[in-house]
Amino acid sequence: MKTEIIDTIKKDFQENILEESISYNEIYLTVKKESIVKLCDRIYYHFDLPLVSIFATDERNINGFFKIHYVFSIDKNDAFIILRINVDGKNPGYPSITYKIAAANWYEREMQDMFGLVPQGHPDPRRLMNFEDWPDGVHPLRKDFDIRTKPPRVNGEYIYRHVDGEGVYEIPVGPVHAGVIEPGHFRFSVAGEPIINLEIRHFYTHKGVEKLFENISIDKAVFLSERISGDNSVAHAVAFCQAMEKIAGVNVPPRARFIRTILLELERIYNHLGDIAGIATDVAFAFGAAHANKLKEEVLQLNERVTGSRMLRGMNAIGGVRRDIGDKKDEILQKLSIIQRDFRKLMENFTSTPSLMDRIETTGRIYPDTAKGLHVVGPSGRASGLDRDTRRDHPYAAYPEFNFKVPVLKAGDVLSRTIVRADEICESVALIEQALWALPERETRVNVEKIPDGHAFGYTESPRGETIYWVRTIGNRIDRCKVRDPSFCNWLAIEYAVLDNIVPDFPIINKSLSLSYSGNDM
């Protein structure tokens, strides 16, 4: 399929392709700017390849251009097609693809704010990350923007989408919320109880992580990636390390790959347990919430005993893992078997409680075509019929060596998302058992002194979905690090999931999508 796609594109768009290069499983095609809409359209709709990321790089000091990368994933062949266009540094406009491919929406707005690249014909060209008090023409990810710059505040206004009509009311919620969570604004338009429109506004705490990556040394960058999204720290760190290892051409020792798999699955278990507990809390099923939280706490304590950190931090390094966990094998197996037994019983209690099932069945539906159009990833995507899992489609760490199922449901409601998570917990336990029984001997880490110049993707399936890093190194430093957290794709889905639902169901829908503020707003 891979060669078929490339051949067809080359045949049909011969005069538009300027350059072709292949590294690892990444096929880069540099194409003419004018042809990008047609090419994306062909790849996305004709070959049915998902658009997984769009990002820009500033290469004005080399050739006077910005480069935009459109990344498509060939799931069947474990490959990526990356279309690149050059955008003139002095006249940074390029044709928008959002009106054809909805999933491109936020990426193009992000590039507009961060690089000053103007998507011509974008249906919603408002600012996304630079707020209204941020001055015009200041773009943080451009190379000539110094990291210490403190731009002056200016006056400006943000215009929300507006729904008018008799009996239509607006309910603004946030950015300050009741719980200890990060800030985000939700503006509901309601007619009676049902929600007829929701607009979300985020990026209140933009931290400039991608800029930070460019300004720290590579060994410190691993710890930065670990802290992008607090409860997905292993997934982020492994994705970053894998990208660097690909560039350095390092083969990670088998034992390290197995340990990474165990850590990734431990992370998935405690996240999913926490999400299930949250759903139970939001429907006032206190019993279920207490027991799911108890199980989550048991996994966190197990994490602490195994790695020294409840959130599994500080374990990954470029070239392997920093600690061996082989001596904890019996403890992990024993604890997980108890947790799994208790969890199965708990799920029986869940499904046999009508007051819970009534609230979550058919609530917050994301229909399969919406999910596909917005590129919803992870358990939320799989609950809406999208059969994608990075662990299976782009195998990494030790996943190719194990058997596991990818649960997929079609209803797309809160119940489906709960069941997908519950099934994934059981698969994760089975994966950890397989990994521990087959744990290879010998070293856990190879030393990587210097990273050569190059660029590569690193990817993992975090508990929230596919996490993608693209890193370019120049002179043993990071020149550009693009992080695509799953929440960046999934947040927009909530605007569709809540439609026709009642306001009191919003917290459950929000919880069931398990969206990260921090991972989204880096």
Add this chain to the structure above:
Amino acid sequence: MFEIIKKTLQTGCQTTKYPQTPDFAPQGFRGKPEFIAEKCTYCADCVKVCPAGVIWLSEKSGEKTLSLSCCGCIFCGRCEEVCKPGAIKLTQEYELSAKKKEDLISSIGRKL
């Protein structure tokens, strides 16, 4: 309903008596980093690798002082990893709250 009551009774009380009875962190826990003054050579390797930048070396009237602030420490253990004489260790100490930031700084010094 019956199942829920049964499960609740079976589970019993899950909380511990902390802080009345102390709760010790497990072996290998990444807690507060501590200096071992007599082993330190003041080479500043730990200063260079600290991702959070909370270890610093200062020199004043012939006395070298190595300081570490737990305020900002991410407990990654890189300092412990690179220290050749083994003069910095992550301990099992986790009760680190203080009223002032200065109370979270620990220092060692040596006259040259």
